[in-house]
Amino acid sequence: MIFIENKFIINEIKMKKQEKFRGKYRIKSSRAQWHSYDDGIFFVTFCTKNRLHSLGEIVGGEMMLSKIGEYTDHEIRDVGVRRPYEVWPNRRIASSNVTSSSARRAGR
Numbered sequence: 691m692i693f694i695e696n697k698f699i700i701n702e703i704k705m706k707k708q709e710k711f712r713g714k715y716r717i718k719s720s721r722a723q724w725h726s727y728d729d730g731i732f733f734v735t736f737c738t739k740n741r742l743h744s745l746g747e748i749v750g751g752e753m754m755l756s757k758i759g760e761y762t763d764h765e766i767r768d769v770g771v772r773r774p775y776e777v778w779p780n781r782r783i784a785s786s787n788v789t790s791s792s793a794r795r796a797g798r
Contacts, residue, residue, distance in 0.1 A: 727794075728794070729794050729795050730793075730794060731791060731792070731794075732791070732792045732793075732794065733789070733790075733791055733792075734778075734788075734791070734792050735787060735788070735789045735790075736787060736788045737786060737787045738786045738787065741786045741787075742786060743785035743786050744756060744758050744785075744786070745758055745759035745762060745784065745785055745787075745788070746759040746783065746784075746785055747785055748785065753783065753784065753785075755783060759783055762788060763781070763783055766778050766781050766790060767781075775794060775795045776792060776793070776794045776795075777792070777793045777794075778790045778791065778792050778793075779793065
């Protein structure tokens with residue numbers, strides 16, 4: 691019985707190591723296994739590490755983007771240049787996150 695338990699524990703440890711990316715970390719995908727994600731409309735949210743307000747700040751009721759925030763806005767606006775099958779028409783940049791809808795056409 692002890693041998694079987696130890697073998698089970700060893701197999702469990704091996705599986706956990708395989709789940710990690712480069713042996714460091716691994717976050718399981720939250721994507722639905724039954725959906726192809728080839729086309730459709732998606733809602734996307736990016737957050738800064740530790741929710742640091744690095745994208746800008748609100749001044750006088752308006753969002754003032756930092757250099758990083760301006761770069762982020764530019765990259766999202768120009769996503770269609772790199773990916774002609776994808777458009778991000780609605781985006782909101784806050785001090786610590788970006789939210790956007792993304793439309794993707796099939797046949798890319």
